Amino acid sequence: MSDLVRIVEVGPRDGLQNEARRLSVEQRVDLIGRLAAAGLSEIEAGAMVSPKRVPQMAESDAVLARLAHDGRHRYPVLVPNLQGLDTALAAGARDIAVFGAASETFSQRNIQCSIAESLRHFEAVVEQARAHGIRVRGYVSCVAGCPYEGAIAPGKVADVAHALYLMGCEEISLGDTIGVGTPGSILAMLDAVDRRVPMRLVAGHYHDTRGMALANIYASLEAGVRCFDASIGGLGGCPYADGASGNVATEEVAYLLAGLGYQTGIDLEALARTAWWISGLLGGEPRSKLALAMKKHNEDAAV
Template identity: 65%
Template sequence: MDKARIVEVGPRDGLQNEKGVIPLATKVELVQRLAESGLSTIEAGAFVSPKWVPQMADTAAVLATLDLGGPVHYPVLVPNDWGLDAALEAGVREIAVFGAASEAFSQKNINATISESLKRFESVMHRAQQAGIRVRGYVSCVVGCPYEGEVAPRKVAEVAAELHAMGCYEVSLGDTIGVGTPRQVQAMLEAVMRTVPVERLAGHFHDTYGMAVANIHAAYAAGVRTFDASVAGLGGCPYAQGASGNVATEDVAYLLHGLGVETGIDLSRLVATAWFIADALGRAPASRVAHALGRPA
């Protein structure tokens, strides 16, 4: 049986832009429930400025409750050396860094050019490698940008190749504003796979136009076997007008299971987790599968 890996990004990417304060106990229970659902990689938080992302201010406290040496990986997002210092102190085994394929998005998001943003990671990459920490790379706006429009596949390939050359064991390609179609995703992947081996790539799709599952199917057909997803479809891009959240983890699991692909995920437990966090946030899950299977008794 073919296998695929789902990287759960809900506790970080899904929660980081929530307006209301989410109690530490809720975040910890969310991560624990996700692990019990069979997910082997769960992005647990981010060491970023609490001024800009207050929801991630308790990342160290979340990590302190987890078994960081166990079978489940709990990576955290790290934008600079300060973030790496905090990650090392917390005892993490994996971090993530991020770039963009769009110059305009890079400037608006982090006030730096693509080249400048990658330059900032050189010290982080070097120190992480010395410490035996794995590094994953993200590339935003791999199909479209809210400021530039359509993004050329060659630009995505250039940024992905740089992250891979810097030492990222995997590069996650993000359709940040969810405008992609299977044909565009296929063209983008064809360009990227000329510079980075397909087994080092992951897909990260948002569902703004309802195309995320179709795009994952296209990426799977192209050979990609790792996909990012967010339980209950949590999250969204704050810099993209009207952009909805990440594709829901339970929707991705349902697709892959339907293709006969092994994920290690217990779908019923995952759906129960989607309802748990949705209830905690005071709204319904943004997931077709969660609604189709219904709230657990």
């Protein structure tokens, strides 16, 4: 099999924003550089949000401004509004992302507005971004379940994904925010979305809170998805389940894809070393079984 599957690295944004320890601008730039050197070409660099609400993302503009925009790598940043877009543009952004939800209650609690209101806000952001030649990615959270409403109907996910598609988002990432999805529920959701949005524009963003992320990725591959979000070392716990893992580990996704014969362009050894390095900075070990196993294997081989 020679199909190319893209991995979008979300650790420096979605991962770090859910970690208790804050990293400096220099450490975050170093992390992004290590990820790029390991073969990742799309790496979320931060979020242009209030540092009072998300202190881990403070000075994301400084991080973005220090990255080499060489055309070989993409460094999207999360942009919630026009003010955030202005900040991103001033820092040299070429890729941004907007973040919506398929759950009405989650939307109200997360961004303090209804789904319909959030989409109206995003329309203005997307329009201005595209006028500047900026690529826009759309996120839909709670695609399998919501911490407040429970299971989410696939049709609701398709409605939001379709709205983002119509307003000009070039890719739509579908997020199982609380990690409740199983292959059956994920495939039902993808089937509904596929009727409204071309599958080539869809990405999977599956949290591993209940250990289902890799299974959901495998099922999504069978459904035609060729892009997945992941976080180095499994950075980022689940804010809705104390002590639970959140993002699926990038190295585990890369290992799965390589085993299935897909091309990713990733150096797995370099990725595992990066997982240990960043986890050490944060005061712990990687959450991925693969990073732990690779270290043990290398230690045994050195004896």
